[in-house]
Amino acid sequence: MPGPLETSLSDLDCASSSSTSDLSGFLTDEEDCARLQQPTSASGPPMTARKGSPGIPGASDTPRAQDDEQERRRRRGRARVRSEALLHSLRRSRRVKANDRERNRMHNLNAALDALRSVLPSFPDDTKLTKIETLRFAYNYIWALAETLRLADQGLPGGGARERLLPPQCAPCLPGPPSPASDAESWGSGAAASPCAAAASPLSDPSSPAASEDFTYGPGDPLFSFPGLPKDLLHTTPCFIPYH
DNA sequence: TAGGCCATCTGGTCCT
DNA sequence: AGGACCAGATGGCCTA
Numbered sequence: 001m002p003g004p005l006e007t008s009l010s011d012l013d014c015a016s017s018s019s020t021s022d023l024s025g026f027l028t029d030e031e032d033c034a035r036l037q038q039p040t041s042a043s044g045p046p047m048t049a050r051k052g053s054p055g056i057p058g059a060s061d062t063p064r065a066q067d068d069e070q071e072r073r074r075r076r077g078r079a080r081v082r083s084e085a086l087l088h089s090l091r092r093s094r095r096v097k098a099n100d101r102e103r104n105r106m107h108n109l110n111a112a113l114d115a116l117r118s119v120l121p122s123f124p125d126d127t128k129l130t131k132i133e134t135l136r137f138a139y140n141y142i143w144a145l146a147e148t149l150r151l152a153d154q155g156l157p158g159g160g161a162r163e164r165l166l167p168p169q170c171a172p173c174l175p176g177p178p179s180p181a182s183d184a185e186s187w188g189s190g191a192a193a194s195p196c197a198a199a200a201s202p203l204s205d206p207s208s209p210a211a212s213e214d215f216t217y218g219p220g221d222p223l224f225s226f227p228g229l230p231k232d233l234l235h236t237t238p239c240f241i242p243y244h
Numbered sequence: 245t246a247g248g249c250c251a252t253c254t255g256g257t258c259c260t
Numbered sequence: 261a262g263g264a265c266c267a268g269a270t271g272g273c274c275t276a
Contacts, residue, residue: 094262099253101263106251130249 117134120141129137 095254098255098263102254102265103252105264110251132249 113131113134116138117129120129120134120137
């Protein structure tokens with residue numbers, strides 16, 4: 001049976017962890033608490049190993065000396081449980097705080113992604129782009145806009161050599177001047193591990209707006225509007241697809 | 245029901 | 261020491 005001190009400390013520890021909104025970590029907490037609430041005898045081996053060794057020589061024979069020894073053991077046991085509980089409590093509170101910060105950090109990241117989604121051309125059916133789609137789409141969109149500006153500066157109508165229209169990440173697909181190496185992994189896992197992989201079959205995905213027969217884009221296009229973007233840009237840029 | 249996406253927890257590492 | 265960042269694990273939800 002745990003003494004009053006052990007019980008109160010363990011209860012305090014469990015209460016502190018359960019008072020948080022942290023639910024998934026709660027199970028392990030309960031296990032830890034259960035461990036902490038084990039009877040003092042459960043923390044036994046060190047105690048039994050010391051049996052009879054300390055104390056005044058010759059005095060442990062009397063009943064009074066045996067009582068004192070037992071009391072000392074009980075105190076040591078209580079102190080040990082108390083320090084373990086405090087350590088656990090400290091670790092737990094740090095973990096809970098770290099979880100809170102991490103949650104907040106991810107919320108900020110998601111908010112930034114939402115902000116990014118809000119400035120990207122939207123689809124009519126209110127489909128929310130996934131995170132990876134948002135990033136890919138944003139990349140392509142920025143590139144397309146930059147390309148539009150560049151072509152406008154050159155007085156070109158929007159056509160041009162295919163090579164010139166490829167974003168740097170697609171360069172490995174083609175012979176030509178070197179450009180920054182693409183990091184295929186950064187484009188996520190799955191079928192389209194890189195823009196180049198996506199470029200292999202630009203219109204193959206029937207769910208892609210670009211695959212639709214009546215697909216158009218440009219000012220006023222209800223499906224997939226990239227304001228001011230030269231129309232043939234899409235068809236000359238295999239990487240220019242929001243979906244993989 | 246399998247697979248994709250997501251939120252959350254967690255422990256490790258790096259930075260201030 | 262504490263916070264930020266990261267990647268792995270896990271479980272829930274949704275859809276084909």
